[in-house]
Amino acid sequence: MDRDTDFSEYAAARWLTLVRAAVSLGCSLPEAEDVAQSTLVKCYLAWGRVSRATHRDAYVSQVLLNTFRESVRRRSRRPETSVDVLPEVGGPDEAARVDAADALSRALSGLSVGQREVVALTYYVRLTEAQVAEVLGIAPGTVKSRLSRALATLAADSGLAELRPGGPS
Secondary structure, three states: OOHHHHHHHHHHHHHHHHHHHHHHHOOOHHHHHHHHHHHHHHHHHOHHHHHHOOOHHHHHHHHHHHHHHHHHHHHHOOOOOOOOOOOOOOOHHHHHHHHHHHHHHHHHHOOOHHHHHHHHHHHHOOOOHHHHHHHHOOOHHHHHHHHHHHHHHHHHOHHHHOOOOOOOO
């Protein structure tokens, strides 16, 4: 398989995962798409190294995190001028989906950056504990403790509790 075909197949298969991971890190959807696109551009330029990596997803996740961190630094250096616009809702099912996404976004924003990174890499990118530790440059025990604290925080979140079957109404 040639380089372009290999990359195109990988990018198409992982696009949604990269966007979701960026959203879970704290990006709005448009920002997440920008971060995912920038990540893939960087990976395309270094596709030889990426394709030889022992675990491509871990390598790409590291690029995603670095790209996300760069975007946060750039945003912090310029004044905020964007205005959040609520999406149009087309019915009760879509309203419930938007409510759930909003509740999850709010809950994730209550986590520390390190906790969000571990949650994103574990549950969105689906890396193993050892791979998450390698990507973040931390010990596997730190991954466990961050994930444990993050899950406890999310479990206690009242906004998410309302979404659980049998949760508060």
